[in-house]
Amino acid sequence: MLVSSVSLKNVRNLKELNIGLSEGINILYGNNAQGKTNFLEAIYICATGRSHRTASDKEIINFKENEAFINLSSVSNGIKDKISVYLRRDLKKGIAVNGVALRKLGDLFGRLLIVMFSPEDLQLVKSGPSERRKFMDMEICQLSNVYYYELQSYYKALRQRNNFLKEISKDKSLKDTIFIWDEQIISHGIKIYNHRMEFTSDINKISSGIYSDITEAKEKLEILYKPNITPETFKQRLERSLEKDIYGGSTSYGIHKDDISFLIDGTEARNFGSQGQQRSVSLCAKLAEIELIKNKTGITPVLLLDDVLSELDSGRQFFLLSRLSDIQTLITCTGVEDVLSKVSSIENIKIFNVENGMITEKGK
Known part of the structure; x- marks a missing residue:
C-alpha cells in the first residue's frame, strides 16, 4: 500500500499543502513545533477517522479558522482510492472515499492500512492497561470493521448498564431488570474476547521471532492475553458483583x-x-503489527515513524531501519543527516523541510 499524495488545509498549523510522496522513505525534518507530527496526524485521520492525539475534532482545525480538509490519494494492488476528510467547528465530521460519503466511521477501516510508531509507543510495556487495550483495538479494527462495531456496541451497552446501576441505587425494585444490559455486554464482550485472543496469539508468534533476532536468541519474549473474564465466567461474575456495582455505580x-x-x-x-x-519489546510489538497486516491482508501497510528514532539507541535504530526496504515509510526528525546515513542504501528517498507550517521538498 502506498500514499501517493496528501493535500490539506488548516490542519493545526499546516496552512495549505499539496505533497507528493516517495514510494520508499520520506523524511520530514525541522525544529520542534513546526508541523511534522501534524502531517502524520492528517494521514492517521484518513486511515482511522480520528486523531491519535485528541478526541476533539475541533482541536485539529487551525484555531484561526472554522474549517479544515484533508485529501489523501493511495494505491493498493493497483487500485486507487481518494480519502477526503472535512472538519468544521459547527458540523459533524464528513468522510468520503472516492467522492462517496461514508455513513459510518467503521466503513473507513481497511481502506488505508497504517502502523503508527511514536515515542509514546515505546512506553507500551510500562503504560497502563488502557494503552495496551488501545494497541489491540486499533490493530484489530484495521483488520476487521466488524470488530469496530462490536466495540461500539459493547461500550454503548456498558454506559447504559452503568447508568442503570445508578438508578437501581435509588430504586432497588429495578434490580431484577439488570439482566437486559448484562445480556448485551456479554454478547458483544464474548465476540471481542475471541478477536483479542486470536490477535494476541498471532502477535505473540511474530513478536517472539523478531525479539529473538534483536537479542540474538539470548532471550525469549512471550505476549499473552490477560482477559478480565472468559465466556464461561462472564455472566457469573456480573451476577456476583452486582451489589458492589450498584454501590460503586460502575x-x-x-x-x-x-x-x-x-x-x-x-x-x-x-x-x-x-x-x-522494555523498549525492545515495544519495538518488536510494533514491527509485528506490520507483519500481521501483511499476513492477514496480503498488503504491506504504510509506516509512520514520529520522532521515534531519537528515542532509540543506535543498535535499535539500525534494527528498525534495516526492515524498511519494502515498506513506504514517513519519518519525522529534527536532524536529517543522521537519518540519511542509516537509510542511504534504500532507493526512492524524498526529503522535506518543515518550517512554520510549510513543507518544502528539498532540492526543489
Missing part, C-alpha cells in the same frame, strides 16, 4: 478491564525488565 468485570502481559524468559517485563528490554 461495572467491575468485562473486556473493558482486559490487559496484555509481556514476559521475558517467563518474567513480567513491566515490573522486572530493564528500560532497554
Whole structure:
C-alpha cells in the first residue's frame, strides 16, 4: 500500500499543502513545533477517522479558522482510492472515499492500512492497561470493521448498564431488570474476547521471532492475553458483583478491564525488565503489527515513524531501519543527516523541510 499524495488545509498549523510522496522513505525534518507530527496526524485521520492525539475534532482545525480538509490519494494492488476528510467547528465530521460519503466511521477501516510508531509507543510495556487495550483495538479494527462495531456496541451497552446501576441505587425494585444490559455486554464482550485472543496469539508468534533476532536468541519474549473474564465466567461474575456495582455505580468485570502481559524468559517485563528490554519489546510489538497486516491482508501497510528514532539507541535504530526496504515509510526528525546515513542504501528517498507550517521538498 502506498500514499501517493496528501493535500490539506488548516490542519493545526499546516496552512495549505499539496505533497507528493516517495514510494520508499520520506523524511520530514525541522525544529520542534513546526508541523511534522501534524502531517502524520492528517494521514492517521484518513486511515482511522480520528486523531491519535485528541478526541476533539475541533482541536485539529487551525484555531484561526472554522474549517479544515484533508485529501489523501493511495494505491493498493493497483487500485486507487481518494480519502477526503472535512472538519468544521459547527458540523459533524464528513468522510468520503472516492467522492462517496461514508455513513459510518467503521466503513473507513481497511481502506488505508497504517502502523503508527511514536515515542509514546515505546512506553507500551510500562503504560497502563488502557494503552495496551488501545494497541489491540486499533490493530484489530484495521483488520476487521466488524470488530469496530462490536466495540461500539459493547461500550454503548456498558454506559447504559452503568447508568442503570445508578438508578437501581435509588430504586432497588429495578434490580431484577439488570439482566437486559448484562445480556448485551456479554454478547458483544464474548465476540471481542475471541478477536483479542486470536490477535494476541498471532502477535505473540511474530513478536517472539523478531525479539529473538534483536537479542540474538539470548532471550525469549512471550505476549499473552490477560482477559478480565472468559465466556464461561462472564455472566457469573456480573451476577456476583452486582451489589458492589450498584454501590460503586460502575461495572467491575468485562473486556473493558482486559490487559496484555509481556514476559521475558517467563518474567513480567513491566515490573522486572530493564528500560532497554522494555523498549525492545515495544519495538518488536510494533514491527509485528506490520507483519500481521501483511499476513492477514496480503498488503504491506504504510509506516509512520514520529520522532521515534531519537528515542532509540543506535543498535535499535539500525534494527528498525534495516526492515524498511519494502515498506513506504514517513519519518519525522529534527536532524536529517543522521537519518540519511542509516537509510542511504534504500532507493526512492524524498526529503522535506518543515518550517512554520510549510513543507518544502528539498532540492526543489
